[in-house]
Amino acid sequence: MQRDKYLSVTALSQYIKRKFEVDPYLGRVYLVGEISNFRMRPNAHQYFSLKDDKAKISAIMFKNAFSRLKFQPEEGMKVLITGRISVYEPSGTYQIYIDSMEPDGVGALYQAYEQLKQKLQVEGAFDLPKKEITKFPRKIAIITSESGAVIRDIITTVSRRYPIAQLVLYPAVVQGDKAADDIVRQIKRVNDHGDFDTLIIGRGGGSIEDLWPFNEERVARAIIDSNIPVISSVGHETDTTIADLVADVRAATPTAAAELATPDLTQLVLTINDYKSRIAASQNRRINTAIDELNKIKSRPIMQHPERIYDVYVQKLDQLKLMLFNNIRTNLRSISNTLQLNTQQLINNNPQSLIQHQMSNLKLLNEKLNTNTNNIYVQNRNEFKNQLDKLDSLSPLKTLSRGYSVVTKDDKILNQTKDFEINDKIEIKVSDGEISAIVDEVK
Secondary structure, eight states, rough: OOOGGGHHHHHHHHHHHHHHOOOOTTTSSEEEEEEEEEOOTTTTTTEEEEESSSSSEEEEOOHHHHHHHHSSTTTTTTEEEEEEEEEETTTTEEEEEEEEESSSSHHHHHHHHHHHHHHHHHHHHGGSSOOOSSSSOSSEEEETTSSSHHHHHHHHHHHHHHSSEEEEEEOOOOOSHHHHHHHHHHHHHHHHHHHOOOEEEOOOOOTTTTGGGGOOOOHHHHHHHHHOOOOEESOOOOOOHHHHHHHEEOOOSSHHHHHHHHHHHHHHHHHHHHHHHHHHHHHHHHHHHHHHHHHHHHTTTHHSSSGGGHHHHHHHHHHHHHHHHHHHHHHHHHHHHHHHHHHHHHHHHHHHHHHHHHHHHHHHHHHHHHHHHHHHHHHHHHHHHHOOOOOOOHHHHHTTTTTTTEETTTEOOOGGGOOTTOOOOOEEEETTTEEEEOOOOOO
C-alpha cells in the first residue's frame, strides 16, 4: 500500500478552501434568500442561515459589517445579500461571509424607519404628553445648518412677525454619518443652557438618505428627553421623520416652524387695540348705565326731601324712650318692694335675737346638767357606800377583827391538822399584821 497517496482531512479542507477563494465567481456573490435560525447577538458576530424552497446555506456577518445596517434583521425576512463564499475548515462546511444586506422589495432605510417607528410606538413614545409651546418667547434656539435656507427663512419670518424674540443658532451637520451625533450634541447644549423658551430643529427637503439622521433612535431619544418644547421641521410637507413624530409640534416648513414659535406682533397690536376699544366702549356703557340709574334714584320723592326719612324714626324713637322710662320705673318699684321685704325678713331673722334666745336655752340646759350631774353623783356615791359595806362585811379582815386568824404555808391556807407537820414554818395573819411561827406539836 502506498500511504503517500492519501490526504489528511485537514489537507483536503485546505485544498477545497483554496479552490473557493481563488474562484472568481465565489469572491463576489449576490444572493437572495430568506433569513433562518436568526438570533440577535448584541455587539457580536451574527450567525444564521439563508434558504429558499430547495436549499439552505450557512451565513456569518461580522459585527463591523452588521453595525452598518440601517434595519434590524428578523426571522423569515427576505433579503438581498452581497458576500463571498469560503470553507470553514474545522467542520468542512462552506458558508457565505456577508459584506452587505438589505431587505428585498423594500429599501433598508425604509425598513429601519418602520422598525424604529414600531418600537417607539410600542414604548408609548408617540403618546407622551406634549409640552406647550410658549406663546410669547424671549429666546429661541435653532438647530440646523448655518449655510442652508432653513435659518434664513426662520430669521426672516421671526423678524417680520415677532422681532423682539432673540434667535440663537446652534449650527449642526444635518446630513451624513456624523449628523446624528452632532444633532444630539447640540440638543444637549441647548438644554444645558436652560434659558430658552423654544427649540426649532430643521433642515430642507431631500431623499430618505438625506433625511436619515432625523430617523436615528438617538436623535429621537434626545428630543423626547428635552426639557424645552421642540418644534420639528424636517424635509417637505410630505416627508415625515421620527423626529417629527416625537417632537412636541411638527411644522411642514421652516417658515411654518417660525410662525408656530412666535405670535404675529402686528396682529397682536391690532388685537390689543381692538380690546382697548371694546373695553372703553364697555366702560362707557357701564358708566352711562350707572349715571341713568343715579338720576332715577335722585328723582325719587324721598331723595327730594331726605329729611322725611327721619320723621318716622324720630317718632319711633320717642315711643321707645317712653317705653324705656316706664320699664325703668316699673323695675325700680319692684326692686324697692323686694328690698323692703328682704329688710323686714332680715330684721325678723336678726342673729342677735337668735343668739340671746339660744343663750337662755343654754343656761337652762346648763342648770339641768348640773342638777342631774349632782343627783347622779349622790346616787352613785350612796350606791358605792352600800357596796363597800357589803364588801367589808364579807372581807376576811373583818373576820380577823373578831378574833380569828388565817394560817398559811408557802401562800397556801392551812385549815386542817393534816396540813401541819412538826417544824413547819408557818405564817399567821391576824387583824393588824402577820406572825411567823414553827410547828412544835400537832393534836
